[in-house]
Amino acid sequence: ETGVTQSPTHLIKTRGQQVTLRCSSQSGHNTVSWYQQALGQGPQFIFQYYREEENGRGNFPPRFSGLQFPNYSSELNVNALELDDSALYLCASSPRTGSSGELFFGEGSRLTVL
C-alpha cells in the first residue's frame, strides 16, 4: 500500500511568485486535505477536496486554490506569494467512508518565500 507522497519536498520562491505543490493520495483514498504548518505552530486547515470538488475551506484567501484529479491526486496553488506563506504544507488523504476522521499525512513540502 503506497502512502501519501508530496512533491517537491523543499522549494524557495520570491515574493509575488506563484507556486504549485503536488500530492498523491494513499491508495483507495478519495478525499484530500491541505494544511499549512508555520514554524512552531500546529497545522491549519486550508481546504479539502472530494470527487474533484472543493468540500470545505478554512480561513485562507482566494489566492490559495486547489485541484483534485480523477485519480484523486491533488494540487495546491498559491498565487502572489507573501513572506508569511513560508511554511510546511501538508497533504492528507482519507477514505470518504463514515466519519472516523483519521487522516494520513505526507511528509510535506517546505516552502520558503524570500
Add this chain to the structure above:
Amino acid sequence: AQTVTQSQPEMSVQEAETVTLSCTYDTSENNYYLFWYKQPPSRQMILVIRQEAYKQQNATENRFSVNFQKAAKSFSLKISDSQLGDTAMYFCAFMKPSGSGYALNFGKGTSLLVTP
C-alpha cells in the same frame, strides 16, 4: 469556531517513565472527535489515538491512553513506559463531522523529549 489549547510547549521524560500531555478545547458541539497526532522530527504526522465524544470509555492503544473529560472539555494523553522513539511533537486535534468536509483543528503542539 473550535479552539484547541495545549499549555505545555515542551516536556521531557526519562525512558520507561510515564508522562501526561494536556489538552483542552472549546466547543458548543455535542458530537465530535478528538485526536492525538505525533510528528517525529522530519517525518510524517501519524495518528496516535482517537476518541469519539459520545463514548464515555477512554480510548487506549498499547502504551498510549487518554483521559477524556467531556464536561471539563479536557483530553490528556498518557504515555506509559516511554521509549526513545516517542520523541516528537504531539498535537491535540478536534474534528466536527459535517457534510462539508472533515477539518481538523490542531493545537500548537507539545514537544516531547524522551531521554535515556
